[in-house]
Amino acid sequence: MLSYAVRRLLGAIPTLFVVITLTFFMMRAAPGGPFDTQRALPPEIAANINKVYNLDKPLIVQYGLYLERLAHFDLGPSFKNRDFTVTELIAQGLPVSARLGILAISFAIVFGVTLGVLAALKQNRAADFGVMTLAMIGITIPTFVTAPLLTLVFGVYGLSVFGHEIELPVAGWGGGAPINLLLPVTVLALPQIAIIARLVRGSMVEVLHSNYIRTARAKGLPNRVVVWRHALPAAILPLVSYLGPAIAGLLTGSLIVETIFSLPGIGRYFVNGALNRDYTLVMGVVIVYATLVIVMNLISDLLYAVLDPRVRLDK
Amino acid sequence: MIATGTSAANAELMTNAVAVRGRSLWVDARRRLFRNKAAMVSIVVLALIALTAIFLPLVWPYAYDDIDFTLVNCAPDWWPDPDVMCHSGGWHIFGSDSVGRDLFVRVLYGARVSLAVGLVATFVSLVIGVVYGATAGFIGGAIDDVMMRVVDVLYSLPFIFFVIILMVIFNQSIWLMFIAIGAVEWLTMARIVRGQTLSIKEKEFIEAARAGGVSQRGIIGRHIVPNVVGPVIIYVTLTIPSVILSESFLSFLGLGIREPLTSWGVLISEGSNQLESAPWMLIFPALFMAVTLFCFNFIGDGLRDALDPKDR
Numbered sequence: 001m002l003s004y005a006v007r008r009l010l011g012a013i014p015t016l017f018v019v020i021t022l023t024f025f026m027m028r029a030a031p032g033g034p035f036d037t038q039r040a041l042p043p044e045i046a047a048n049i050n051k052v053y054n055l056d057k058p059l060i061v062q063y064g065l066y067l068e069r070l071a072h073f074d075l076g077p078s079f080k081n082r083d084f085t086v087t088e089l090i091a092q093g094l095p096v097s098a099r100l101g102i103l104a105i106s107f108a109i110v111f112g113v114t115l116g117v118l119a120a121l122k123q124n125r126a127a128d129f130g131v132m133t134l135a136m137i138g139i140t141i142p143t144f145v146t147a148p149l150l151t152l153v154f155g156v157y158g159l160s161v162f163g164h165e166i167e168l169p170v171a172g173w174g175g176g177a178p179i180n181l182l183l184p185v186t187v188l189a190l191p192q193i194a195i196i197a198r199l200v201r202g203s204m205v206e207v208l209h210s211n212y213i214r215t216a217r218a219k220g221l222p223n224r225v226v227v228w229r230h231a232l233p234a235a236i237l238p239l240v241s242y243l244g245p246a247i248a249g250l251l252t253g254s255l256i257v258e259t260i261f262s263l264p265g266i267g268r269y270f271v272n273g274a275l276n277r278d279y280t281l282v283m284g285v286v287i288v289y290a291t292l293v294i295v296m297n298l299i300s301d302l303l304y305a306v307l308d309p310r311v312r313l314d315k
Numbered sequence: 316m317i318a319t320g321t322s323a324a325n326a327e328l329m330t331n332a333v334a335v336r337g338r339s340l341w342v343d344a345r346r347r348l349f350r351n352k353a354a355m356v357s358i359v360v361l362a363l364i365a366l367t368a369i370f371l372p373l374v375w376p377y378a379y380d381d382i383d384f385t386l387v388n389c390a391p392d393w394w395p396d397p398d399v400m401c402h403s404g405g406w407h408i409f410g411s412d413s414v415g416r417d418l419f420v421r422v423l424y425g426a427r428v429s430l431a432v433g434l435v436a437t438f439v440s441l442v443i444g445v446v447y448g449a450t451a452g453f454i455g456g457a458i459d460d461v462m463m464r465v466v467d468v469l470y471s472l473p474f475i476f477f478v479i480i481l482m483v484i485f486n487q488s489i490w491l492m493f494i495a496i497g498a499v500e501w502l503t504m505a506r507i508v509r510g511q512t513l514s515i516k517e518k519e520f521i522e523a524a525r526a527g528g529v530s531q532r533g534i535i536g537r538h539i540v541p542n543v544v545g546p547v548i549i550y551v552t553l554t555i556p557s558v559i560l561s562e563s564f565l566s567f568l569g570l571g572i573r574e575p576l577t578s579w580g581v582l583i584s585e586g587s588n589q590l591e592s593a594p595w596m597l598i599f600p601a602l603f604m605a606v607t608l609f610c611f612n613f614i615g616d617g618l619r620d621a622l623d624p625k626d627r
Contacts, residue, residue: 014468015468018468022477023476023477023480026477026480026481026484027480027484029484030480030483030484136609136612139612140556140605140608140609140612141605141608142560142563142564142604142608144563144564144567144580144583144584144587145583145601145604145605147587148583148586148587148590148597148601149597149598149601151587151590152590152594152597255568256564256567256568259568260587270476270479271479271568271570274479274480274483275483282480286476289476
């Protein structure tokens, strides 16, 4: 297994390399530069700035310099946020995005699995159709529609619970206060809940019809034990391999959620960085995202192999 | 004698059997699809939305870029909440937006753009995916390995980021967006087509057809294509909504369609900025988009059940 993990990580290097190269040259192909202002700078000053940031050198040399820096795990200075390095910016933003993502995926797993199991146990009955309809809605309606709609319902109109008017904050991080997190995490989690519920229902239905479950029932085990101890572990296996892509989905989702709720995560850096031609910042965020996706895919594959003894990774 | 009786009956059966026309895959599929209520309703709704979007703006009293500063953020006349700033009156059945343009006709224009993006980008992905996948599957061997390895690498790229960068670079041209999104979506199509081609090419019935002297063209036309087309059609109906989503996502971030032209993503983005004062600006475009996406998903599911009944 260790050798498999190492091989996979080595195999990820060309992928990362392609990502870095593509992003680098695509950003440079964009018209305009990071230091463009309304009025053109005096040529001497522009030349000086370009010199400081190595922008005066040929593109291929700049690319080499960037790779060399990257080899030292240095993402370089941000072109727009002058006083910060990209590493610092990402170190500020990543915890925000990570907290959002981890909370969202945890909620999604808990609710998704519960709903999926429920639907499978009540297959083709009202509860099943109810859950599956909700799942369909959750999958179809995009984050950027649910976010404003939920804001409208809970933030603007407010919700009265036991006579108390509850208005959730509709924007801002608030130092990560739970009340500020509630709406963004819900919005991020909803589509994932839907997908996971569908997935778990499908595999649970299949597992419940398998022979060993019939054996367990024939032994006279109580329903609770059959469902939770015998069926569920087998049924959530597909979930494990879904988690890799799920992380990737959360990342794009968080782009939207961070923009709508004005949260200081790295998704917002990316959009602003691309618009401002902040070359290094965009590169940095893309590298972080790509690495995350690759690592998460690896972890979910390894986990799958650990959980399912039929899967053998070493060939 | 019994034997002759049977053979006579058999012969009669055979003669009759010739009269019965065989049902092809497509006839079967169509019957199954027609029986699927959700899919049929979706087709009708979708057709209604498309026809309305194409023809109604031609006769509608307002154009999509008619600005009227006396009608800023006005609610439609029938709006239930009495605390709105103004009512738009006239034919503004969805109210008006922040510069007094008619929201209804803008939602229809949004439908035009979103559906057009959906169709064009899906077509791009279809062409690239089918050609690439069929080539890899048909040639096989080392070339197939290399081609699919390329797809694997591309798969692990965070593609939405490349689309964003592309849009920033090329100044948000609408045609480029079609192509960029299509170019992102072709990967899965290529995999599906390649897998199908690969497995079908080795099947016994192809062997049999070849042994029976059917020409190469006949084999491809009668045996391979129909078997590849099914999964491709299913995937196409599922690609269209995901393309519409990508476009709206970009437009929502301000990287897609530009004013005064509009799309559902732009309208939803404007609506979510006016959430407190003019919720209708969010609700109507969001509703149209959600209904459209639902329809495509139901049609996709229906087609899957119809064309691939063993997968139920």
